[in-house]
Amino acid sequence: KQHYKMLVLGGGSGGITMGARMKRMMGAENVAIVEPSEMHYYQPIWTLVGAGAKTAASSGRPTATVMPSGVKWVKSKVQEINPDTNTVRTDDGTEISYEYLIVALGIQLHYEKIKGLPEAFEHPKVGSNYSIQTVEKTWKALQNFKEGNAVFSFPNTPVKCAGAPQKIMYLSDAYLRKTGKRAKANIMYNTSLPVLFVVKKYADSLWDIVKHRDLKVNLRHNLIEVRADKCEAVFEDLDKPGETKVFEYEMLHVTPPMGPNPVIKGSPLADEIGWLDVNKDNLQHKTYPNVFGIGDCTNLPTIRTAAAVAAQSAILNRTISRILKNEKPDKKYDGYTSCPLVTSYNTVILAEFDYNGQPLETFPINQAKERRIMYHMKADLLPHLYWHGLLRGLWGGPGPYRKLLHLGMK
Ligand code: FAD
Ligand code: UQ1
Numbered sequence: 404k405q406h407y408k409m410l411v412l413g414g415g416s417g418g419i420t421m422g423a424r425m426k427r428m429m430g431a432e433n434v435a436i437v438e439p440s441e442m443h444y445y446q447p448i449w450t451l452v453g454a455g456a457k458t459a460a461s462s463g464r465p466t467a468t469v470m471p472s473g474v475k476w477v478k479s480k481v482q483e484i485n486p487d488t489n490t491v492r493t494d495d496g497t498e499i500s501y502e503y504l505i506v507a508l509g510i511q512l513h514y515e516k517i518k519g520l521p522e523a524f525e526h527p528k529v530g531s532n533y534s535i536q537t538v539e540k541t542w543k544a545l546q547n548f549k550e551g552n553a554v555f556s557f558p559n560t561p562v563k564c565a566g567a568p569q570k571i572m573y574l575s576d577a578y579l580r581k582t583g584k585r586a587k588a589n590i591m592y593n594t595s596l597p598v599l600f601v602v603k604k605y606a607d608s609l610w611d612i613v614k615h616r617d618l619k620v621n622l623r624h625n626l627i628e629v630r631a632d633k634c635e636a637v638f639e640d641l642d643k644p645g646e647t648k649v650f651e652y653e654m655l656h657v658t659p660p661m662g663p664n665p666v667i668k669g670s671p672l673a674d675e676i677g678w679l680d681v682n683k684d685n686l687q688h689k690t691y692p693n694v695f696g697i698g699d700c701t702n703l704p705t706i707r708t709a710a711a712v713a714a715q716s717a718i719l720n721r722t723i724s725r726i727l728k729n730e731k732p733d734k735k736y737d738g739y740t741s742c743p744l745v746t747s748y749n750t751v752i753l754a755e756f757d758y759n760g761q762p763l764e765t766f767p768i769n770q771a772k773e774r775r776i777m778y779h780m781k782a783d784l785l786p787h788l789y790w791h792g793l794l795r796g797l798w799g800g801p802g803p804y805r806k807l808l809h810l811g812m813k
Contacts, residue, residue: 405477407435410501412481412491412666414438414466416446416709416793417507417698420716423471423796425505428724431473437493439480443469444535445789447709450567450745451782453532453541453656454574461786463535469794481508484670486691503693503723506672506679508664510563510699510707516660523631523655531657532571544654545575550587551653553579554636556626557594558660563699563707565601566742566754568594568658569609575654576616577747590617593624593638593650601706604762605744605754608771612746624648626657664700678702683758685722685732686715692726695719703738705758709789710741710800717799739763739800743781751777755801765801767809 409425411418414436422436442463451457470476479493490500512533514520523529530541555572562568572592579585592599592613599613599620600606613620621638627647628637636655640646662668663677672688674680679696680689683703688694697715699707715736722732738758743751750773757763764770770777792798 405435405497405499406501407475407499408433408502409435409505410491410499410503411436411505411507412484413507413509413700414440414443414470414476415507415509415698416789417509417712417716418505419443419469419471419794420712420796421505421507421697421719422474423794424716424720425723426471426474427796428720428727431471434471435475435477435499436470437477437479437481437491437499438466439478440466442466442535445786447564447743447789448786449532449535449538450570450574452538453530453571454545454578454748455542456574456748456782459535459539464790469790471795481666484666484672486671486688486694489693504695505719506667506694506696506700507698508667508679508700510561510661511664513560513660513662514657517626517629517657518637519629519631520657520659523629526631526634528634528653529629529631529655529657531659532567533657533659541571541656544656545578548579548584548588548654550584551589552650553588553590553654553656554650554652555590555592555656555658556636556638557592557596557658559595559625559641560660560662561707562658562661564742565706566744568592568656569599570745571656572618573612573616573746574748575656576618581748588653589619591619591621591650593621593626595623595625595641597622600744600754602754602756602760602762604771605752608752608773609744612773629655629657667700674702676702683738684735686719686736687722687726687732695723703736705738706740706742708740708742709793710755711739713793713798714739714800714802716793716796717802720796720799737763739802743777743785745778745781746773747778749775749778751781753777753780763805765805765808
């Protein structure tokens with residue numbers, strides 16, 4: 404039977420990051436990470452892959468190369484978590500016990516909840532930037548666009564990176580303009596939400612952009628079916644239950660419904676919905692004090708992003724170090740999250756905000772404006788910050804720099 408002082412579930416952004424930090428805190432031999440995938444992906448770049456500005460190959464590296472050296476990689480899937488006995492069971496039947504547990508299992512994609520998916524991805528006009536299997540199909544559909552509707556969806560569930568479903572619309576618009584096909588395109592964003600973006604400051608800028616570029620926004624529209632043989636997407640009107648609208652498409656970008664990881668949902672660690680039930684200030688589990696959580700799998704009331712994982716990793720590191728010394732957690736997570744809203748092939752609105760939806764901007768300039776410098780940060784700088792900073796436990800978000808950059812301002 405295997406035992407570790409610190410067991411990490413999931414080797415995505417949060418899992419690898421905390422694995423690296425825990426190695427530094429207690430030595431590599433005390434830490435194990437359970438992750439079944441051979442490859443680790445930098446998901447934020449998929450927005451640019453779907454628009455043909457980066458290659459899919461550039462988004463992935465073998466998991467073996469991001470595992471902190473000396474840390475045990477348990478290459479299997481967690482099947483069951485038993486916090487009452489401090490054990491987990493993997494799909495090959497192995498039991499692993501732990502003293503402390505960090506849960507970083509991410510959010511689950513549910514393409515299958517839309518009728519006609521995933522089969523519709525076999526047809527050339529349908530793509531989705533949300534998975535490595537479908538992201539290149541977005542780019543194919545965009546290149547093959549001739550004339551008709553380009554439809555972009557946002558589901559009736561929480562999602563990761565809530566800006567991504569519309570970023571690909573702005574990029575598609577720019578591509579069709581560049582290639583002279585824009586006049587033959589009717590571009591629309593059909594979103595389940597009642598707003599274009601959750602933070603008003605950025606939503607105001609985005610409304611200006613959609614008006615300027617003649618992009619149609621249909622609020623409270625939820626994708627429920629794709630009829631690929633007829634190139635039809637069926638949406639339900641969330642304000643008129645039972646009523647549906649059919650849109651013919653020349654290109655369809657799907658953001659799938661998402662939900663809690665089933666392994667957490669089926670365990671005592673879940674809240675009523677199925678998310679990992681953690682304290683929003685210090686990331687400690689609400690009822691099992693030796694269990695912690697980070698990232699998309701938690702019920703932290705903020706937008707799920709890698710930028711949020713960065714800020715959370717610094718807080719969680721502090722929380723665990725205090726608990727190991729029998730001290731109370733002291734540092735508080737403010738809910739920091741960030742979404743670089745790509746609005747063309749050379750501009751970005753850098754949204755950054757906290758639990759209250761208040762802007763929390765790093766740079767002492769108005770980030771609600773489209774800027775070239777922010778595009779370069781997104782496309783060329785952030786990937787390095789991810790692979791060499793975040794995943795090595797060296798990047799805890801821009802908080803300290805924000806304070807420095809704002810010194811003497813205002
Ligand atoms: P993940 O990184 O998804 O990791 C979860 C891990 O758990 C995976 O490796 C998975 O294999 C593993 N796992 C699942 N089930 C099991 C199991 N049963 N047993 C063992 N392991 C399991 N963020 C930004 O900050 N900025 C952006 O611009 C941005 N853009 C995005 C664009 C797209 C298209 C997408 C898809 C995401 C984007 N994100 C962005 C979001 C960001 O990628 C995620 O929020 C981040 O990766 C969350 O980290 P995580 O560790 O919680 O989950
Ligand atoms: C960030 O830290 C991060 O994680 C590495 C992201 O994910 C790719 C981001 O998109 C952003 C915007 C940040 C925040 C970083 C800065 C420099 C503002």
